[in-house]
Every structure is written in structure tokens, then in C-alpha cells.
Amino acid sequence: MELQETMQRSLRSEIQKSLKENGYTLSKLSELSGIGTGHLSEMLNNNPSRAITVNQLDAMAKAFGHAPGWLYELYPEECLSEGKISRPRLVPYLVRCAEIGREDCIKAIVSNLLENPKNTSILFSVAEQLFQSGKQKESVLFYELVIDNEKDSYSDQFVMSQYRLFRAVQGTNTEENWKAVIRFDSYWKRLPENVQLDALLQLANVCFMMCRWKDVEKYADELRNLATIVYENELRRRTSSKANDLPKTERHLVVYYGQGFLLKAAALKKQRLYEEAKKYIQGYADLGWFEFLDETGKQEVEKFRVWAKINSYTLDMLLGNYEILPECINFLADYPEEIFPALVTIMECANKYGFCIDEVLERFSEYTSYREDDLNGLSASRHFRFRYQKAIYELQRERFAIGIDETLRCLALADKMKLYIPAHHVTRVIDEMIEAIPDK
CATH class of the missing domain: 1.20.1440 (de novo design (two linked rop proteins))
Incomplete structure (x- = not known):
């Protein structure tokens, strides 16, 4: 008997049941949920019925006093019908499942989706929405599914999934960070150049946190070389074109150029190669010559100037000139955010x-x-x-x-x-x- 009742459950029958149990009319439910009465009628009474969005289901759950995720196990009927997939409803549904921890619902629908390998694009869209909204941890499962089920390891979504996964799993766990570097290292060159810049900066920073100075040097050299190539290509492009949009990157182009020098110098300093480190400090001490500097770019150039000054002070002290400590301290007083790194x-x-x-x-x-x-x-x-x-x-x-x-x-x-x-x-x-x- 229980099995028969379970098989007869549907999204709309459960909503109708809640209406009766609470003694609500459609007008009352409309008032509590913010969904128009006409829309509710079309959802619950029409044949064929109007589709229910996951946001509308959440609104009804709140109106009935249920926790988020109410009836999520029945919602796939809104997304899958006669072998057809409604992407506009499925993607928000999976995103919401990830946000509230309904992994049971994700697993149930993913097994059906992956019967067709082309549906990895849906999983990639879900992962991207989660990642871009700051929910990197929740995005991991979907990027892993794309990686495991995408047959073309050179496809854009496969390579980008590798990069996003590398970013998403970073934390304070050094062992896991290093595993992430090893896993991603063979893929970063397959990314578009503008994304390669971001990837190399992240790789260098992660290795810096792990005190892997030779690896920091390697990625800093790659970053500096690539930033120079992108910069020179942009100079040539602007000579023959009026277009003035820089390649789309997370940071201003000058950041990648300057960081290539800064990270190289820092890695050399950590290996006690102080005189060699000084040469690289000069590479980012004055970047005012850099073309394409908007207000953000000028602010970044100023940051590099400050970092170069502080790092020059500390290098001089490491070489034995600790009489300049008072001068260094007075300089640091004007830049509170740089005090602790310098104190180390x-x-x-x-x-x-x-x-x-x-x-x-x-x-x-x-x-x-x-x-x-x-x-x-x-x-x-x-x-x-x-x-x-x-x-x-x-x-x-x-x-x-x-x-x-x-x-x-x-x-x-x-x-x-x-x-x-x-x-x-x-x-x-x-x-x-x-x-x-x-x-x-």
C-alpha cells in the first residue's frame, strides 16, 4: 500500500494536498507566496499545466511552512518529459540543490543526464553558475562530473573545468594544494591566453604558500614571458586598429607583468640569492611606462612601487645593512596592510x-x-x-x-x-x- 501511494505522488498532487491540509485557497497561497493567482491556477488546474520554476516551488514551501528543498525529489518531472530536457528549469534546480545540500536529488538526476554525453554541458553550466556566485565548494562535484565524463580532453569545458577545480579546492591544506597543482599543471597551456595569465598567477601563489621556491620561479618566469607577449601583441594590434579593449582577465594586464617580477624576486630572496633578487625588484619598481593604464592600472602600479620599496629595504637588511630599519619602519607606518608581510x-x-x-x-x-x-x-x-x-x-x-x-x-x-x-x-x-x- 505504501509503495503504491509513493508511486502515485507527484509535485502537483503534493501541492494540492498541502492546500487542503492548510485550508488555503489559491488566493491565500498567492498572497503568501507572491505568485499570481492566475499562474497558480495554470500550474495546478490546467491540462497541460503551466511549468513550475524552482523559485516558485521555494516560495510555496515557505508559504506552507516547509524548509527549503521541499518536494525537490519530485521536481525532475518539471525538467524531464518524454526524453526532452528543459535546460532553463534544470540548471536552476541543480544549482539550488547544490546550495542547500540536496545531493540525493543531484545524484538521481545526473545518472539520467549522463546517458547522453552531450549533457555534460548542462553540468558545466551549473558548475559555472555556482563558481561565479562564490560557491566554489559546491561547484566541485559538477566540475568533477564534467572531467570524468567529457571524452575530449582538449574541449573548452574540460580544460576550464580543470582550472576551476584547481581554484575551488585551494585552502590551507598544503598536501591538497600540492595535489591540485600536480593535477592542473598539464592543462594550463590549453587555456586561452587571457585565462593562462590568471592560472599562472594562481599556480605561482600556491607554490609560494608551500615554500616550493623553484616551482615559484618556474611559474613566475612563464607568467612574465606570457604577459610580455600579450602586451606586445596588444601594442601591435592597437597600431593597426582603433579597438582599445584589453584582453579579458581577472586583473589588469600590468598585474601579471609586475607579479612575474615580484614572485621571481621573492623566490630568489627565500633561497638567499639576494643580489639576484634585487635585479628583479627593479623590474616592477616603476611600471609607469606601461601602456593602457586606466585608473585601476595606475593604482596597481602604485602598489608595485610600494612593494618594491619595502622589499628593497628588507633585502638590504638581509645583506647586513640593518641600520636602515628605522627608515623602513617609518615607511611601513603609511601602509598598514604591508606591515605584517614585512615583519616576517x-x-x-x-x-x-x-x-x-x-x-x-x-x-x-x-x-x-x-x-x-x-x-x-x-x-x-x-x-x-x-x-x-x-x-x-x-x-x-x-x-x-x-x-x-x-x-x-x-x-x-x-x-x-x-x-x-x-x-x-x-x-x-x-x-x-x-x-x-x-x-x-
Whole structure:
């Protein structure tokens, strides 16, 4: 009997049932849901009936006092009929299922969809809508389905799905981030040039967070070369055409050019190749010559100028000229958002040359605190490096309780990031911390 009742259930019969149970007329339901009475009548009484959108179903659920997702398991009848698919209803339905966590409904309809490989385009559209609306986590399932079921690995939607998946899974987990880099590395060259710029910048940044300096160099070189090619092509195009729209990218073109130099210099600095790093800093210190600079571009150029100035200060200190610290600190005071990244290197300089920065740490103490839940990949990486350097700093000054506390905080961040350091690096880290403890 129960099976027979289940088989007889339909979207409209359940809505009619709720109308009776609540004692609502169509006018009352219209008033509560915001759906016109005429439309409700056409949905529930006409034959053939007017289609119900997923937003209208949500509105009726709210009117009847049900949670979001009410009757979603019956909604596919609005999208699939006699082998035909209504894409305008199916895509919003799948998007909504992902948003509220109705994976059961997604799995049920996807199995039918994938009987025809062409329907991967529907899944790609769903993934794109979720990704573009900031729901990257929810988009992952759909991009994976496209990748698993698209036979042409050179198709636009396959390659773009690989890129979006790479972006969507990034976080504080170093192990997962590296897996994402390895998985995506063989696909970025298949993207359109304008998207390649974004992809290379992301690849370099992820490798930077993982302290993989050679990989940062590799992607920074690729980024710098590609940005130069795109820039020169644009110069030639504008010579023969009046068109003035830059290639569509997430950031201004000057960002990719400048970041190619900045990331290269940063990777060299981390490998203690300071003089070589200086050469690359000059590559982004003054980008005012860059053509096509609108207001946004000019603001980006100013950011690079500031970063070059700060990085030049810190490089000089790493080379032993720590007398410029007061000048550096005064400069930083005008750029609060740059204080903490600079402090990481200043702390390293203090440890290398043994000078005291207690006053600096006190002055900028508000910039060194953090809540673990607020950390993203980049900020977690910076705090990890800062805590490590500060532990050494405190141990050198025989403030052992603080030094041990900073060491524990450093370990907690490493665990959060799943930062598994090779054994020989662990030995070096331990040796550095032991050496920081003064002999008695």
C-alpha cells in the first residue's frame, strides 16, 4: 500500500494536498507566496499545466511552512518529459540543490543526464553558475562530473573545468594544494591566453604558500614571458586598429607583468640569492611606462612601487645593512596592510644579525595576532613563517617561555596546513632553534 501511494505522488498532487491540509485557497497561497493567482491556477488546474520554476516551488514551501528543498525529489518531472530536457528549469534546480545540500536529488538526476554525453554541458553550466556566485565548494562535484565524463580532453569545458577545480579546492591544506597543482599543471597551456595569465598567477601563489621556491620561479618566469607577449601583441594590434579593449582577465594586464617580477624576486630572496633578487625588484619598481593604464592600472602600479620599496629595504637588511630599519619602519607606518608581510623578513634579519626589534614588535603588535579560523592559505603561510622566526628570536634572548609558546603555535599552524616537512628540513629547523639558545 505504501509503495503504491509513493508511486502515485507527484509535485502537483503534493501541492494540492498541502492546500487542503492548510485550508488555503489559491488566493491565500498567492498572497503568501507572491505568485499570481492566475499562474497558480495554470500550474495546478490546467491540462497541460503551466511549468513550475524552482523559485516558485521555494516560495510555496515557505508559504506552507516547509524548509527549503521541499518536494525537490519530485521536481525532475518539471525538467524531464518524454526524453526532452528543459535546460532553463534544470540548471536552476541543480544549482539550488547544490546550495542547500540536496545531493540525493543531484545524484538521481545526473545518472539520467549522463546517458547522453552531450549533457555534460548542462553540468558545466551549473558548475559555472555556482563558481561565479562564490560557491566554489559546491561547484566541485559538477566540475568533477564534467572531467570524468567529457571524452575530449582538449574541449573548452574540460580544460576550464580543470582550472576551476584547481581554484575551488585551494585552502590551507598544503598536501591538497600540492595535489591540485600536480593535477592542473598539464592543462594550463590549453587555456586561452587571457585565462593562462590568471592560472599562472594562481599556480605561482600556491607554490609560494608551500615554500616550493623553484616551482615559484618556474611559474613566475612563464607568467612574465606570457604577459610580455600579450602586451606586445596588444601594442601591435592597437597600431593597426582603433579597438582599445584589453584582453579579458581577472586583473589588469600590468598585474601579471609586475607579479612575474615580484614572485621571481621573492623566490630568489627565500633561497638567499639576494643580489639576484634585487635585479628583479627593479623590474616592477616603476611600471609607469606601461601602456593602457586606466585608473585601476595606475593604482596597481602604485602598489608595485610600494612593494618594491619595502622589499628593497628588507633585502638590504638581509645583506647586513640593518641600520636602515628605522627608515623602513617609518615607511611601513603609511601602509598598514604591508606591515605584517614585512615583519616576517624583519624578524628573519634580526635573527640573522642579532639586533633587537622589541620596540618594533611592540609598536606593531596588533598586526601579528590572529584567529585560526580567519586564516586562509596565504595568511596561514605568513603566520607560520613569522611564528617560526619569532620562536628563534625569543630563544636567543633567553625568554624561554615565550619561545616555547611560539614554537607550539608554529607547530599548530603546520598541522592546520598539513605542512609535512622533509626529515632533513626538520633537522635543520631543530638545529636552528637549539643554536638560538645561548650557552651558559
